[in-house]
Amino acid sequence: MLIADQKKKQNICEYIIYIYQSEELLRAFDFNFEDIKEYVIKHITKLDEQQQEEVIKWHKDLLDVMTKEEVLKEGHCSWAQDEVDNITTLHEQLLANDKEYAKTYKNAEPHINENLKIADGLITNPIQICINGIFGLLLLRTRGRKVDDATKQILDTFGDVLSYLAYKYKAVSEV
Known part of the structure; x- marks a missing residue:
């Protein structure tokens, strides 16, 4: 189960904050997924390679939403706001x-x-x-x-x- 899915199921407020953190992560790495994978995702020790790819995909989906909703520089996407x-x-x-x-x-x-x-x-x-x-x-x-x-x-x-x-x-x- 993805980190995001787990948080959404267990604690909705933690899930919202996780989305906020993920938006900031994407911005901090200038949306460079190679760097995010190398310097962040690979260091989450409890994830195997398939799970790492799922986390990257989730972040790419988040980026798609951020792009569509024009919150690339600041603000929060509808996943969180809803x-x-x-x-x-x-x-x-x-x-x-x-x-x-x-x-x-x-x-x-x-x-x-x-x-x-x-x-x-x-x-x-x-x-x-x-x-x-x-x-x-x-x-x-x-x-x-x-x-x-x-x-x-x-x-x-x-x-x-x-x-x-x-x-x-x-x-x-x-x-």
Whole structure:
């Protein structure tokens, strides 16, 4: 099973972030699949040669979508955005009907609202704010940058929201 398929099945939020990471990987290597295979895919030790080819094909399919949707330089493709929309719908349902989720979200809400203000209308979706925050944290960590404790606490609340959504999404998807 492909890494992407596994993530989509097990944790939809991780799947979205995996797509974001893959888009950034393609951009960082200037869409050169030989270099991606040599410097990235070959170093994923748990993949045999056939699986490596499947991962390359998945990334080529992603590039096709990015090209069609004109997000080669920045932004995210519909594979990710469709899933963000799905979990946003779930978020709205849970907010109205799940007291535990409402409590989890309320804990993150002041930080989400602050980030929505900073986004100045470019991002209006609170769940997108959470995903972007966690993705940003991963980017910082891959670049060896540290995150201060206050920021980490904020991002932990975003992670709590996304974890709850992923858990509920998986439960609903398995029905």
